[in-house]
Amino acid sequence: MKSTRFNFGRALLTLCAIFFVSFSFISCQQETETKTEYVSDYVYEYVIVNPYTDSEDYGTLNSNSWVSNYGDAYTFNNASVTYDDGGYGYGWTGKVAGIYGNYIYFKYVTVGSGLDSSLVGKYNAINFKNLTSSSVSMGTASNYTNKRKAYTDTLEEAVKEFTLANGYWTYWGEYTVNNQ
Known part of the structure; x- marks a missing residue:
């Protein structure tokens, strides 16, 4: 036993x-x-997996024209965004390709005479902050120092490249809604 x-x-x-x-x-x-x-990878995948669709609403910015005291303006109409530089030849029109948080990624469709026509078909981003129903601070990722990219070839590259952490925005223009 x-x-x-x-x-x-x-x-x-x-x-x-x-x-x-x-x-x-x-x-x-x-x-x-x-x-x-990783949160950053999740954000990255979110933008790529869920690109902008015509039915997506991106809030107060959509369907409004925003003008600065200097005469330049951003206009958002559903799937497109237009930047009017006030007649200096640096304006452009883009097709919204993706949105995440305060970033709007777009693909250049037309560019002004002061810009290189090879930008058409390339990607860039707009960052905005302090959005209210009547005002916003915003700007397009830029290459002021020639140490950064002025565009990317794909949306995936734009999401990785055009970030606050990479130093693309140090200045945002102040814009108010154009009620005309």
Whole structure:
């Protein structure tokens, strides 16, 4: 009888040890998977996986023209955005390609005479902040120092490149809604 109890006890102890070790591995794997999720990668995938559609609403900016005291203006109409520089030849029109947070990514459709025509078909981004129903601070990613890109070839590259962290925005123009 003693050997049966001993065998049963040893089998139970072995089973518990196997269960404990298996549970430890499963727990570690789940914790590691959770820790390897990066917010920036999620944001990046969100913009790429869910590009702009004509039915998407991007708030107060949409269907409004925003003008600065200097005479330049951004106009948003559903799937397009137009920048009018006030007649200096640096204006452009773009097709909205993706939106995330305060970034609007677009593909150049037309460019003014002061810009290189090779920009057509390339991507850039607008960043905005302090949006109210009547005013906003915004600007297009720019290459003032020639150390940064003036455009990218794909939306994927634009999402990675045109960020505040990469230094593309140090100045935002102040715009008010044009009620005309």
